[in-house]
Amino acid sequence: MSTMFAAPPAQRQPSFPLPYDRHYYAELPDLNDYAPAPRQAPRSTSRPVSTAGEKAPSLPPRTQTATPPASGRSSPILETSGSAPRSPPAAPKVKTLTAYLVPLPTPTNSSIPRRFLLYTPPAAPLSAPVEGTTEPRVTKLQRKWEAEVREAKESDAKFRSWRGVKGRATKGIDWGMSKTKGADMEFLTRVPSDKDEGINELNLIYPQSMTGTEEEIRAEVVESLLRSHTKAKKDAIIATGLLPVTGLIDLLATPVWPFGGLLEVDAVWLYGSIKGKKASARLSNGLAGDEIKLSFTRADGATVVEQYLAARCHETDRALFPSVDAYHSETDVLEAIGWTVSSGLQSHEDMQWEIRRAREDVKLVMGKAAKEWRSTVVKAEQEASKAS
Numbered sequence: 001m002s003t004m005f006a007a008p009p010a011q012r013q014p015s016f017p018l019p020y021d022r023h024y025y026a027e028l029p030d031l032n033d034y035a036p037a038p039r040q041a042p043r044s045t046s047r048p049v050s051t052a053g054e055k056a057p058s059l060p061p062r063t064q065t066a067t068p069p070a071s072g073r074s075s076p077i078l079e080t081s082g083s084a085p086r087s088p089p090a091a092p093k094v095k096t097l098t099a100y101l102v103p104l105p106t107p108t109n110s111s112i113p114r115r116f117l118l119y120t121p122p123a124a125p126l127s128a129p130v131e132g133t134t135e136p137r138v139t140k141l142q143r144k145w146e147a148e149v150r151e152a153k154e155s156d157a158k159f160r161s162w163r164g165v166k167g168r169a170t171k172g173i174d175w176g177m178s179k180t181k182g183a184d185m186e187f188l189t190r191v192p193s194d195k196d197e198g199i200n201e202l203n204l205i206y207p208q209s210m211t212g213t214e215e216e217i218r219a220e221v222v223e224s225l226l227r228s229h230t231k232a233k234k235d236a237i238i239a240t241g242l243l244p245v246t247g248l249i250d251l252l253a254t255p256v257w258p259f260g261g262l263l264e265v266d267a268v269w270l271y272g273s274i275k276g277k278k279a280s281a282r283l284s285n286g287l288a289g290d291e292i293k294l295s296f297t298r299a300d301g302a303t304v305v306e307q308y309l310a311a312r313c314h315e316t317d318r319a320l321f322p323s324v325d326a327y328h329s330e331t332d333v334l335e336a337i338g339w340t341v342s343s344g345l346q347s348h349e350d351m352q353w354e355i356r357r358a359r360e361d362v363k364l365v366m367g368k369a370a371k372e373w374r375s376t377v378v379k380a381e382q383e384a385s386k387a388s
Helices: 137-154 162-178 183-188 214-252 262-288 301-316 330-336 348-387
Strands: 096-103 116-119 201-206 293-298
Touching: 096 301, 116 183, 116 214, 116 348, 137 162, 137 348, 162 262, 183 214, 183 262, 183 348, 201 214, 201 301, 214 262, 214 293, 301 330, 301 348, 330 348
Parallel strands: 096 201, 201 293
Antiparallel strands: 096 116
16 A cells, blocks of 8 residues: 555554544554453452452543545545645536628518528638548548649649649539539538537627517528428438439449549538538527527628628629629628638648638629529519419
8 A cells, every 4th residue: 555545653544434433533442452461369468459449541542533525525535635626627618600690682572581691601621630640531531622622723734634634523523512502501511510519609690781689580590490401301312312323324434434523422412411401400409499599799791791692692683683882802701701711821822722712602602592592582473473
């Protein structure tokens, strides 16, 4: 036993709390030290000795120790005088997802209810893992694909060369993958999953012109998430059924077109649909059950995003959507929402690529939202005319 817990030689302490003594430990005497003396024959000449007034030998004093710990505390045997007190458990960390609540423009001569777009910038490009760590297979495939897309878009190889043909094929596949996700699904696929520790707060930033109480906006957000959940569920079923077909076509076309593409596009469609379905269900259930806190922030930067989206809708259908007074570029939108490049980038090429990637994302997502909003308005007008 370690000398830290050893008792002095003169007093032997028990090595564990006695179950029958809750207040102190007693020092028990050694019975050998107090054994009675052997009997001797009485002397005939001496008087009988009376033992009535003799006192018994005194026992060693009890050594009182600390009171045994209450239930739930550690034993004093395991704590030394120099040990620091245990700190209380840390409070759960708040993981907040910030998104922009952008109202879609009101169409001309239409009574369709208000809709909006949820937008959050894309995550930074994936980087190689630290040496010695294990990288998930899905993350590795995504990282390598991002590298191939960057190489294809930054390459200036001629079309007739091998690099040129491969670059055109990569850009074509990337374009096809982007068409498999709508504007709502773009947002849902960027919501952290439970595997990534998820979120427990959703902060929505909206422009000054947006009307309605927070409860009304909350109900509209939940309703939008439920619509996205239904659509993602249908898309997942369709993409699953197309997997063997696209795989067979790519296999048969290998001698002529070795780059494939159909299977990759369908696989990304399936992956995005499943992830979006899970994210929409997690957010809608969390908001309905108050497991995810919903906060609102009114900011002028969201007004720039609103005007940019209104301009894209006007470009899509000039007769259906009114024109706007202010036009902004993708760079203006990024500056308005406070987007910056990732910290730690030292290469000028990496910074320029990340800026280009963010600009393209703003243009792509807002363009999708404008086309989808136009289709929704036209379909609602057709149904209204049929009903009348």
